[in-house]
Amino acid sequence: MSLPLPPERPPELPPELPPAGDLPARLARRIDGWARTARHPLFWVGVRDMAGVSVGLSAWAFMTGVAMVGSGMSVGESVLMSVLVFAGSAQLAALPLIAAGAPMWVIFAAALCVNLRFLVFAVHLREYLRFLPRGARIWLGFFMGDMTYVMFIQRFPSPAETERQRRAQLAYLWGGNCWNWLSWQSLNMLGIFLGAALPARWGLEFAGTLALLAVTCSLISSRTRALSALLAAGAAVLAMGLPYRLGIVVAIAVALAGSVWAGRWLEPAAEPGRG
Amino acid sequence: MGELRGWTLLIIVGMTAITVLTRCGLFFSNRDLQLPRWLQRGLPYAPIAALTAAIAPDILMPGGHWVWPWNSAQAWGALVTAGWCFWRRSDRQALTVSIVLGLVVYLVLRVGFGL
Numbered sequence: 001m002s003l004p005l006p007p008e009r010p011p012e013l014p015p016e017l018p019p020a021g022d023l024p025a026r027l028a029r030r031i032d033g034w035a036r037t038a039r040h041p042l043f044w045v046g047v048r049d050m051a052g053v054s055v056g057l058s059a060w061a062f063m064t065g066v067a068m069v070g071s072g073m074s075v076g077e078s079v080l081m082s083v084l085v086f087a088g089s090a091q092l093a094a095l096p097l098i099a100a101g102a103p104m105w106v107i108f109a110a111a112l113c114v115n116l117r118f119l120v121f122a123v124h125l126r127e128y129l130r131f132l133p134r135g136a137r138i139w140l141g142f143f144m145g146d147m148t149y150v151m152f153i154q155r156f157p158s159p160a161e162t163e164r165q166r167r168a169q170l171a172y173l174w175g176g177n178c179w180n181w182l183s184w185q186s187l188n189m190l191g192i193f194l195g196a197a198l199p200a201r202w203g204l205e206f207a208g209t210l211a212l213l214a215v216t217c218s219l220i221s222s223r224t225r226a227l228s229a230l231l232a233a234g235a236a237v238l239a240m241g242l243p244y245r246l247g248i249v250v251a252i253a254v255a256l257a258g259s260v261w262a263g264r265w266l267e268p269a270a271e272p273g274r275g
Numbered sequence: 276m277g278e279l280r281g282w283t284l285l286i287i288v289g290m291t292a293i294t295v296l297t298r299c300g301l302f303f304s305n306r307d308l309q310l311p312r313w314l315q316r317g318l319p320y321a322p323i324a325a326l327t328a329a330i331a332p333d334i335l336m337p338g339g340h341w342v343w344p345w346n347s348a349q350a351w352g353a354l355v356t357a358g359w360c361f362w363r364r365s366d367r368q369a370l371t372v373s374i375v376l377g378l379v380v381y382l383v384l385r386v387g388f389g390l
Contacts, residue, residue: 052367059371063378077283084291087298089322091290093329098286111290113325115297120318122301123310134305141299202386206349209333210356210377214370216326217360228320233331240332240339248328255324260316 042168046175049151050183057147057180058187060211064088065191066198067208071095075192082188086142086181089215090114092208097248106246113252121149128152128159131166140173145184146215148176224266228259348390352381 020026037043068078068091085091090111097107121144129137152173160166198204220226232255239247301308310318334353336342344350356377363369384390 059374063374073283074280077280077287080284081287081290084287085294087290087294089326090293093325094286094290096329096333098283104286104289107286108289108293110325110329111293112297113321114329115293116318116325117322118294118297119301120322122298126301126308129302134303137302138295138299141302142295144298202382206333206352206381207374207378209330209349210352210374210381212326212330213334213353213356213377214360214373216323216330217357217373218370219323219326225320225323228323229327232324232327233335236328236331237335237341240336247332248325251328251331252321252324255328256317256320259320259324260313263316263320 037171037174040167040171043171043175046151046172046177047179049155050147050176050179053147053151058183060088060215061184061187062191063207063211064092065188065193066195067092067095067191067205069192069195070198070200070203070205070208071099073098075196078192079189082185082192086184087111087115087118088184089212092212095205095208102246106249110248110252117146118144121146124153125149128156128169131160132170140177143177143181145177145180148173148180151176222266224259224263227262227266228255231255231258346390348381348384348388351384351390352377355380 065078065082068081069075073081073095081091093110093114094107097110122141125141125144129140132140152169155172156169160169195204216229220229232251235254236247236251239250241247242250332339334349335344335347337347337349342350344354354377356373359373359376360369363372366372
């Protein structure tokens with residue numbers, strides 16, 4: 001389905017790139033560029049689409065905040081983590097490891113594996129963003145969440161071909177990203193500050209586990225993926241005796257090997273890289 | 276309350292690097308790239324494997340040791356969340372509702388019944 005693009009005023013020509021030393025002029029040009037994106041009608045379509053799912057996102061963000069404080073991190077550390085790391089599931093996966101005093105490389109390995117899905121998204125999005133300069137691509141990439149990717153791909157099944165379509169796609173993407181970032185960070189902060197006031201006896205950090213479980217369930221879209229989850233769960237429980245929660249690395253390795261091996265029979269026609 | 280410990284700070288810096296690497300890593304190069312085949316086959320399963328491996332012990336082994344699922348508030352809460360997710364698959368709010376329901380069941384069992 002191709003989206004009928006709304007009427008658009010002819011774009012004002014961007015001013016000449018000021019010389020490198022003229023910082024204020026460069027800054028003004030940058031801000032002008034942002035304003036142009038925010039004025040684009042598709043920017044607000046992106047915001048609206050994202051607002052539709054942000055109830056779920058908000059609950060998740062709130063619980064991530066609660067879980068961060070609940071697992072023994074200080075308020076300052078939690079705020080820093082949510083702004084810098086900005087990857088909810090990786091944060092949640094790392095929390096019990098941090099609390100258990102696992103070695104740093106185990107924490108990083110877990111976070112890396114949870115974040116590998118972004119690599120899958122990026123492979124796909126490269127086609128859409130190849131026209132952008134490198135810096136802009138990287139900047140945009142940092143703000144790509146799961147939901148912004150899913151919504152974007154649903155609305156624009158194929159990469160833009162004209163300059164006008166490119167501007168529209170970019171505006172839509174930024175609209176979703178902005179709303180996603182705002183609602184994630186604000187609810188996350190709320191969770192961090194309220195979470196510190198809730199009694200530890202309730203064990204509210206389990207809310208984070210439940211949020212991850214819900215995300216995991218929504219990812220189980222095929223038999224091979226279900227198998228992958230079962231293998232990982234079984235191996236993680238069996239390998240729990242290993243020191244430093246090394247079991248998580250073992251479980252991931254077992255699940256990956258098992259599902260790649262079984263995938264040949266279960267999904268012979270599956271397109272690699274998309275699943 | 277606002278203290279920052281060196282160990283945690285290092286972890287935060289490292290995890291930030293991981294976020295940048297996985298979200299933006301492929302955008303650094305201007306050239307076309309071809310991923311190795313084994314990586315392409317494994318990538319779709321990596322998130323699900325990592326997420327499950329991270330949460331399974333919290334659900335099935337609260338406190339670090341095996342507890343029969345019918346005796347644990349964690350397992351009942353998880354069952355409700357997962358069940359709702361699959362039952363209401365197509366519902367847009369399924370994620371939120373499932374988390375809230377699971378949490379309510381967990382809290383009632385834990386705080387109310389001391390499981």
